[in-house]
Amino acid sequence: xxxxxxxxxxxxxxxxxxxxxxxxxxxxxxxxxxxxxxxxxxxxxxxxxxxxxxxxxxxxxxxxxxxxxxxxxxxxxxxxxxxxxxxxxxxxxxxxxxxxxxxxxxxxxxxxxxxxxxxxxxxxxxxxxxxxxxxxxxxxxxxxxxxxxxxxxxxxxxxxxxxxxxxxxxxxxxxxxxxxxxxxxxxxxxxxxxxxxxxxxxxxxxxxxxxxxxxxxxxxxxxxxxxxxxxxxxxxxxxxxxxxxxxxxxxxxxxxxxxxxxxxxxxxxxxxxxxxxxxxxxxxxxxxxxxxxxxxxxxxxxxxxxxxxxxxxxxxxxxxxxxxxxxxxxxxxxxxxxxxxxxxxxxxxxxxxxxxxxxxxxxxxxxxxxxxxxxxxxxxxxxxxxxxxxxxxxxxxxxxxxxxxxxxxxxxxxxxxxxxxxxxxxxxxxxxxxxxxxxxxxxxxxxxxxxxxxxxxxxxxxxxxxxxxxxxxxxxxxxxxxxxxxxxxxxxxxxxxxxxxxxxxxxxxxxxxxxxxxxxxxxxxxxxxxxxxxxxxxxxxxxxxxxxxxxxxxxxxxxxxxxxxxxxxxxxxxxxxxxxxxxxxxxxxxxxxxxxxxxxxxxxxxxxxxxxxxxxxxxxxxxxxxxxxxxxxxxxxxxxxxxxxxxxxx
Ligand code: 0RA
Numbered sequence: 001x002x003x004x005x006x007x008x009x010x011x012x013x014x015x016x017x018x019x020x021x022x023x024x025x026x027x028x029x030x031x032x033x034x035x036x037x038x039x040x041x042x043x044x045x046x047x048x049x050x051x052x053x054x055x056x057x058x059x060x061x062x063x064x065x066x067x068x069x070x071x072x073x074x075x076x077x078x079x080x081x082x083x084x085x086x087x088x089x090x091x092x093x094x095x096x097x098x099x100x101x102x103x104x105x106x107x108x109x110x111x112x113x114x115x116x117x118x119x120x121x122x123x124x125x126x127x128x129x130x131x132x133x134x135x136x137x138x139x140x141x142x143x144x145x146x147x148x149x150x151x152x153x154x155x156x157x158x159x160x161x162x163x164x165x166x167x168x169x170x171x172x173x174x175x176x177x178x179x180x181x182x183x184x185x186x187x188x189x190x191x192x193x194x195x196x197x198x199x200x201x202x203x204x205x206x207x208x209x210x211x212x213x214x215x216x217x218x219x220x221x222x223x224x225x226x227x228x229x230x231x232x233x234x235x236x237x238x239x240x241x242x243x244x245x246x247x248x249x250x251x252x253x254x255x256x257x258x259x260x261x262x263x264x265x266x267x268x269x270x271x272x273x274x275x276x277x278x279x280x281x282x283x284x285x286x287x288x289x290x291x292x293x294x295x296x297x298x299x300x301x302x303x304x305x306x307x308x309x310x311x312x313x314x315x316x317x318x319x320x321x322x323x324x325x326x327x328x329x330x331x332x333x334x335x336x337x338x339x340x341x342x343x344x345x346x347x348x349x350x351x352x353x354x355x356x357x358x359x360x361x362x363x364x365x366x367x368x369x370x371x372x373x374x375x376x377x378x379x380x381x382x383x384x385x386x387x388x389x390x391x392x393x394x395x396x397x398x399x400x401x402x403x404x405x406x407x408x409x410x411x412x413x414x415x416x417x418x419x420x421x422x423x424x425x426x427x428x429x430x431x432x433x434x435x436x437x438x439x440x441x442x443x444x445x446x447x448x449x450x451x452x453x454x455x456x457x458x459x460x461x462x463x464x465x466x467x468x469x470x471x472x473x474x475x476x477x478x479x480x481x482x483x484x485x486x487x488x489x490x491x492x493x494x495x496x497x498x499x500x501x502x503x504x505x506x507x508x509x510x511x512x513x514x515x516x517x518x519x520x521x522x523x524x525x526x527x528x529x530x531x532x533x534x535x536x537x538x539x540x541x542x543x544x545x546x547x548x549x550x551x552x553x554x555x556x557x558x559x560x561x562x563x564x565x566x567x568x569x570x571x572x573x574x575x576x577x578x579x580x581x582x583x584x585x586x587x588x589x590x591x592x593x594x595x596x597x598x599x600x601x602x603x604x605x606x607x608x609x610x611x612x613x614x615x616x617x618x619x620x621x622x623x624x625x626x627x628x629x630x631x632x633x634x635x636x637x638x639x640x641x642x643x644x645x646x647x648x649x650x
Pocket of ligand 1: 051054055057081083084085086102128173175323
């Protein structure tokens with residue numbers, strides 16, 4: 001059948017083929033999580049990535065340069081690209097148009113395009129047909145050969161055959177869909193979640209322009225295009241850090257069916273920040289490409305040190321981790337048949353990749369060091385300093401451990417512990433200052449609530465090396481109280497590094513005053529937990545207490561308000577604005593124990609905020625900025641976010 005005769009709009013005869021494809025999509029609707037990971041917020045957004053991945057594949061093939069994503073007012077999403085357009089010709093073997101086949105058959109894409117291997121295709125690699133199966137409505141327009149083709153589906157079922165609805169001089173595909181509320185727990189898309197992934201895709205695929213536009217009233221929009229690719233990614237990650245060398249290193253190798261790209265830059269801090277990707281998918285648990293990178297890096301720098309006889313002090317042994325201190329790197333490989341392993345499929349398993357990446361690093365970084373001797377010296381100096389500091393940290397750790405043993409029992413003296421021994425039922429309040437600590441001790445339910453008062457501010461770990469962190473008294477006290485230990489074990493001994501299983505309280509609640517100092521102390525504590533015990537945050541154990549800002553007294557009635565709006569609303573509701581007194585709480589210490597318990601600690605009446613780590617890249621950037629050396633970006637951030645924190649005394 002030619003394209004023109006594909007305009008048939010007559011009723012649809014259910015052929016054996018169409019029944020077969022419907023069965024395929026039915027399987028997707030029956031077990032959606034198997035195809036898109038979950039039916040929660042992450043699975044919902046996966047629908048968009050699935051469509052965008054097809055457009056990215058077009059771009060990687062050199063056919064597409066622009067992708068426009070929109071969130072519409074009715075919460076449908078559209079993805080428009082200027083690729084070749086989904087094929088529309090009649091597929092004799094399957095007795096339907098190629099367009100219908102692509103949208104109704106699992107993994108149909110490959111049937112039309114054997115020449116190039118697909119690199120993206122998503123973590124689950126299921127294709128647009130899954131999106132179709134899980135959408136209440138999906139409409140697709142294909143712009144090809146001067147015509148606009150159209151099809152519409154309802155829960156994966158075509159409403160008619162393919163139609164030509166007009167002429168066009170464009171080329172490409174536009175898919176618009178509305179997720180099925182029968183399938184998803186929520187059907188509301190988040191601009192921020194989509195925006196972050198699209199930005200990441202723009203970094204990983206240099207030169208493609210990706211836009212996102214939220215059409216809701218007051219909605220935001222972004223345009224991402226990074227001709228610098230991974231190097232731009234590094235500059236974005238390290239925007240607020242001081243680099244050791246002006247430009248990120250950028251190494252690229254494209255060979256038949258295999259592509260490696262690595263960008264990296266050293267900064268003057270101590271944190272190792274390495275992100276790895278396979279076919280545009282973030283491998284959160286690393287894998288063979290990451291271990292190849294680490295080995296190649298270690299060999300290249302150690303070779304350079306040996307060849308130039310840069311280690312005078314033979315007692316120092318430089319380890320791999322010393323070469324990664326203050327290193328930000330992004331590793332991206334594109335390979336034909338990735339094997340993803342592990343519970344969350346976040347780890348690359350293909351063993352051959354390790355050797356490729358190691359050799360690649362050895363060659364590329366080796367040449368870079370030879371060609372840039374000044375930068376090489378700076379890097380080597382940093383690595384040597386890091387090895388010295390690691391040794392100091394080891395001694396500090398031993399000292400800290402011995403002290404704990406001498407204190408007896410291993411629990412800090414300041415801790416007012418609870419009597420319950422089952423950690424899942426226990427809470428610990430980390431409280432600012434002894435006076436608030438006193439009220440908290442009196443107000444708590446001692447069965448399951450422990451109180452740890454801290455004196456003053458803890459160390460800013462963003463600016464400190466491991467040896468300082470380990471030696472800091474308040475930090476030692478927190479670690480002892482939590483029971484988990486911290487850091488990575490040097491010997492691989494379970495008893496040494498961080499061990500979540502030993503956590504003594506499943507709720508760690510930071511309770512600070514609602515003023516500048518309080519918010520600073522809270523940020524310092526969160527920075528420490530984020531950098532040195534991220535497992536606590538990842539597993540949802542960290543909370544922030546919400547003490548009230550005001551007590552409003554009207555006659556005999558006391559009411560607590562947690563925001564200015566709440567207070568104003570309450571005052572507005574009382575017409576004789578006479579017997580009313582408003583008390584502004586500056587600190588927790590101003591509340592008596594009963595009040596503190598009722599408003600902030602009692603599980604029936606309090607409000608807790610759970611600290612979540614949804615986006616590591618963004619969290620890393622924010623902590624670096626808030627706690628780092630540079631003043632200007634911090635001032636800008638505070639100004640931009642001032643409306644969100646106007647409760648604080650800034
Ligand atoms: C199957 C085959 C070809 C392209 C596509 C699918 C395709 C799918 C989507 C989804 C969104 N945008 C898309 N663009 C293309 C190959 C086309 C050809 O050989 O002409």
